[in-house]
Amino acid sequence: MAKEGADMTEETEFMIDRNVGQETVSVESRAGNAKEMRAVMLTGFGGLNKVRVSRKAMPEPQDGEVKIRVKACGLNFLDLMVRQGNIDNPPKTPIVPGFECCGIVESVGGNTEGFEIGDKVMAFVNYNAWAEVVCTPVDFVYKMPDEMTFAEAAAFSLNFVAAYMMLFHVASLQEGMSVLVHSAGGGVGQAVAQLCATVPNVTVFGIASSFKHAAIKDSVTHLFDRNVDYIQEVKKISPDGVDVVLDCLCGENTGKGLSLLKPLGTYILYGASNMVTGETKSFFSFAKSWWQVEKVNPIKLYEENKVIAGFSLLNLLFKQGRSSLVKAVMDKLLCLYRQKKIKPVVDSLWALEEVKEAMQRIHDRGNVGKLILDVEKSPTPLMASDSTETSEAGEEEEEPEGDNDSKERMPFIH
């Protein structure tokens, strides 16, 4: 069956792409052909105009794979970097983006013991998550607790596993320690704050844009605006520095973060969102900034008794074969969820067709918690005349492709 589906892909995509361009895809046609599905397609690397919803051949599970009817997907900052091609070894386009989703098991391949049709599951996927149906190896699939909603599940896996492994595997967080987290209002930031609260007497310093402070002030011990000199503010409270710095920004902040560490403290770089500086920059200007990251002298680490670490959950899963370790971490996290000690924070739900607006929102760092693509959600109606807000920031390089998919919908209704 998978073979048959693959044979159909090219022609089908061509046909559907034109349909999408004419905004004629109805709810009926979406659910119509059982051998096709809707998916977000990345047609090439670049701005928001490279992303659109297409129809694609339905995947079928290979040996060791589970086929999931997707209910919701997680959207991460990394997805923006992928869209811009600003990652190591970018994939070939066209490709369906997305690394995590949840839904209901629709069928299983061989050697998938433990999973049955009808199971509510969440899963990591090595691309291809933003679609109505996903197939992924059983090693990356986890059963959802009964009480967990699909929106929560889509917000859970990547953020909480990354936060847990950084705090407890890389940094060995213990009672009485202190943690500084950049982007405290983001999905990982909120997961970090909740996991820190499971250890007695941990102080959390959060950095976030000031407009988020009211929403997240109860989740951290101290909160600073990213535009103030937070280094000095933290040192006023803790002159000796902090035990752990979690940084998804990189660039100029690496040196700052290292300077804030206590002896034996650990600085963890888990993303490089400063690499995404604007929607209109070219691939090559990103590639340049990638290499401009400040390098670290090991002798300085020796003299100062400091630790610097990098953490990429997706590389750990898909390049480095650590799925059984991640499964063990997921078991611990689901235990904490059932004990109501952690609960994913959902910022907003978006239809697949609204992925551009969702991407713009995470690019503008407008979110508090996780952005979710809700596969069953209908797009908010298009606003006929007001298409300026997103296009100014993200569509300047719009190519004349003959579709009007760049018209914007009312943003940020959630």
Added chain:
Amino acid sequence: MAKEGADMTEETEFMIDRNVGQETVSVESRAGNAKEMRAVMLTGFGGLNKVRVSRKAMPEPQDGEVKIRVKACGLNFLDLMVRQGNIDNPPKTPIVPGFECCGIVESVGGNTEGFEIGDKVMAFVNYNAWAEVVCTPVDFVYKMPDEMTFAEAAAFSLNFVAAYMMLFHVASLQEGMSVLVHSAGGGVGQAVAQLCATVPNVTVFGIASSFKHAAIKDSVTHLFDRNVDYIQEVKKISPDGVDVVLDCLCGENTGKGLSLLKPLGTYILYGASNMVTGETKSFFSFAKSWWQVEKVNPIKLYEENKVIAGFSLLNLLFKQGRSSLVKAVMDKLLCLYRQKKIKPVVDSLWALEEVKEAMQRIHDRGNVGKLILDVEKSPTPLMASDSTETSEAGEEEEEPEGDNDSKERMPFIH
């Protein structure tokens, strides 16, 4: 009393230096003046000729200090780097080198609860350890177990505390992990091997000169010659790499060490003995190599899920105020010692007057385990004619100072 002693120092040193030059110091005169003591002096930065035994005013304990009649001192590779001035912020000379010793409490200053005259103790000292008498803050003093010899005690503190903190605080060593240690035959290397054996199923890869292999082969799982391509040898046994690399060499080995790490593995730089490349190099050629250390790109750590750490126990103690943490570690180590799970390996004992030969031995990496300065040991008689072995390697820059202290004794009798 301390003031009185300090006033005497300059004149006394001048007198005694001449005595030492004429090899006229008898056992009687050493023990003679209660206001003076013998000590190893570093007269300036450079080769072995900068080190000699002098008489110095007896120190007296300040408030919070313990005065120790020293029985034995530890000699570390770092002492060679100090002698060459090849460290960050080198001290002013003349100075008494040495960072660790053991002996018997002779008197105590105020606020030294827990210690009494007659206690057998081991201690860290911020320089000044290589002397008959040492005063050091009570925070750096630890009681010796009854069954521990002074030679063992002098070999214990620095090596085992450093090994313990690197394995368990920085790297979180756990059951089933693997550790690669450079200089496996050295004091830290042997401590690492013993501590790894306290955790079930830990694989230790040791790198050492082949002439040491017979002596240390039982202490590690796999042993490789430092002159072979041990990277390939380790990968043959463990294609995925190792969890922890402990490196005291730095320089070209940093990249090699990082390449051997498993995902989530930790590379720890705890010394820079490649910085001491020869006894005849000038300070500036060392300073240059210091900065030639390969820097690390944090983005690479992110992509590979790797951790790089620096560890300097002396900075932790004397610059960064972590004495209470070290005391807690020492308690755990003494518990392991009493359970006979660890036992310091002593390479050889040397009189203070033999410090040059001892330094040459550690420079040549001739030792298996720790070199000890035994304060009560008499020097092995001078060999009148055979002074070539050490002087070739270490005395080429010998200054014509009018003493014959550079005549060599029979080396390596132990």
